[in-house]
Amino acid sequence: xxxxxxxxxxxxxxxxxxxxxxxxxxxxxxxxxxxxxxxxxxxxxxxxxxxxxxxxxxxxxxxxxxxxxxxxxxxxxxxxxxxxxxxxxxxxxx
Numbered sequence: 661x662x663x664x665x666x667x668x669x670x671x672x673x674x675x676x677x678x679x680x681x682x683x684x685x686x687x688x689x690x691x692x693x694x695x696x697x698x699x700x701x702x703x704x705x706x707x708x709x710x711x712x713x714x715x716x717x718x719x720x721x722x723x724x725x726x727x728x729x730x731x732x733x734x735x736x737x738x739x740x741x742x743x744x745x746x747x748x749x750x751x752x753x754x
Contacts, residue, residue, distance in 0.1 A: 669744045676747040680731070719736055723737075732748055
């Protein structure tokens, strides 16, 4: 199945990832898995992934979240673009 969505990382997302990978390089594999999931099914139409649309969150603030163990990736979907906003520990995420 080809990738259907394009990933666009914001500077805060890139900063979060660099900061977390510095402390835990093993997270890189999980981050790559999450990006592969989001390229194919950011709406979770299959129901196989731990993706949730957040309520009371405006577009541009990360209306969607995917859970990755103790970490959360917040993102928005605009047409065929998935804009990644943050990659944070669950304690800091909301």
